[in-house]
Amino acid sequence: MTRIVAETISAEAFAPFGDLIDITGAPDKIINQGQCGRYHDRAKLDFGDARAGISLFNANPRELPYLLDMVERHPDGSQAFIPMTHQPFLVVVAPDERGQPGQPRAFITNPGQAVNYHRGTWHGVLTPMHGPGLFAVVDRIGDGPNLEEYWFSTPFEVVDR
Numbered sequence: 001m002t003r004i005v006a007e008t009i010s011a012e013a014f015a016p017f018g019d020l021i022d023i024t025g026a027p028d029k030i031i032n033q034g035q036c037g038r039y040h041d042r043a044k045l046d047f048g049d050a051r052a053g054i055s056l057f058n059a060n061p062r063e064l065p066y067l068l069d070m071v072e073r074h075p076d077g078s079q080a081f082i083p084m085t086h087q088p089f090l091v092v093v094a095p096d097e098r099g100q101p102g103q104p105r106a107f108i109t110n111p112g113q114a115v116n117y118h119r120g121t122w123h124g125v126l127t128p129m130h131g132p133g134l135f136a137v138v139d140r141i142g143d144g145p146n147l148e149e150y151w152f153s154t155p156f157e158v159v160d161r
Helices: none
Strands: 002-005 018-021 029-031 036-038 051-059 066-073 079-083 089-094 105-108 114-117 133-141 148-159
Touching: 002 105, 018 079, 066 089
Parallel strands: 002 148
Antiparallel strands: 018 114, 029 036, 051 133, 066 148, 079 114, 079 133, 089 105
């Protein structure tokens, strides 16, 4: 079994797979009578010919080491995962290599960060590391299956940094 060491996520490291959504840097605007910083347009949402929907996911927490045996992708739209608690979560992604996932990479978010997977990005399932695993998910609502799964013949083990 191949080991993958989970990295601390950064916008630069995650960029080939999607957008890291957080409040780094100065706010783009101060609004609400000076009481709120707006960090504007932090993700490139893409739903093709469909519409955006907001769903709630309540996932069971997982632990490291984590057995990665499957990844999935959504060829028709992006998918954003926004935690509704202030806890980190595990993010697994893989580059596309001729229609199949390449070598996976694992990241651990910091509290208050969210991710948006670009359309067609291979990624692991929702993997909170603490309960409750409550997330708002913004993704494509439309016709068609928009889901491909890939099961690895030999699983990977994701370990802590």
